[in-house]
Amino acid sequence: MGQDPITLIISLVGGIFSFLLLMRFALQLSQADYYNPISQSVVRFTQPVVSPLQKVLRPIGRLDFATLIVAVLVKAAAIFLMVQFSPMFASAAGVNPVHMLIFALTGTLNTLLTIYFWATLGAVIISWVAPDSYHPAPQLLLQLTEPLFGLARKVIPPIGGLDLSPILIFILIQLAQSYLRPFVII
Template identity: 60%
Template sequence: MGQDPITLIIKTLGELYIFLLLMRFLLQLARADYYNPISQSIVRFTQPVLLPFQKILPKAGRMDLSPLVVALLVKLGTFAALIMLSGGAIQVDMLKLFIYAVVGLMDSILNIYFWAVIGSVIISWVAPGSFHPAPQLIGQITEPLFKLAQKVLPPLGGLDLSPILIFLAIQLIQSQLARLVI
């Protein structure tokens, strides 16, 4: 019926830190404003863990891949902790665990984009051109997606249907990801 509190705590803390790491990666991917207070907070929370990995891992062009690597390690560690808590042996097929972790990270990235697009649409209705750091950051994250979708489906008479195309693409990719782990 109910979930074990320890399991809930481990899962919540793991997913929260993975969210911060993925946000850091997506912010640099979108070239979002580094001096935004929210960006600064994300960097401050993730930098102590990322610093050793940034020294070891090479950059891929201008991209720092250490947030993705650390997010994958945190996901694997969370899975391992949950398996051990449930009484299972950690000698689970490591390839299968790795695939679950990669698919889980991809699904998390898609969920971040899904909610960011919803937030961007709502902000465009309620407070377009807001100077608050959160709407600016959401706009910076979703802008590359909107530009890509508008190349496929340009605005029709002032009506932008690109969010619908983005939602369809996200749902299609998530359904295919779900098939990988079944």
């Protein structure tokens, strides 16, 4: 609430763009439908900044390291700009580049965990309200979270038709984010 406008703008633009990049990474990782209109929009929006690095770093299986590296660089650039232009960070003008990289990596991981948290919550709600929806958004959420649910079901199998795997996912995400929180700036 007490943020100055420069910090707010840098944080918002950096956060939205890194969110889109990490959404692209997560969709590729989960092998979501590439032809879904939402997937197409995410790819189209992020392609100009990812394609130069993809020429050097080809995806390995489902892992697109170029997209992940660009997401970390966007976070690092946002942190650098916040440190340079914000009076709130004026005392930290000489921040170590290694510290900025650590903040960028933890911020990227935190954003990825947040995407999976909300996607899991959305998938749970969709499974109650409209399990057989043909809309692109619910289909994408279910495709994004199904690999995660599959891993969690190996630990907690469904009991009497009740799938408790989202609870395990929520607990693990919250636990990981609690450890990352001290290192997250944006």
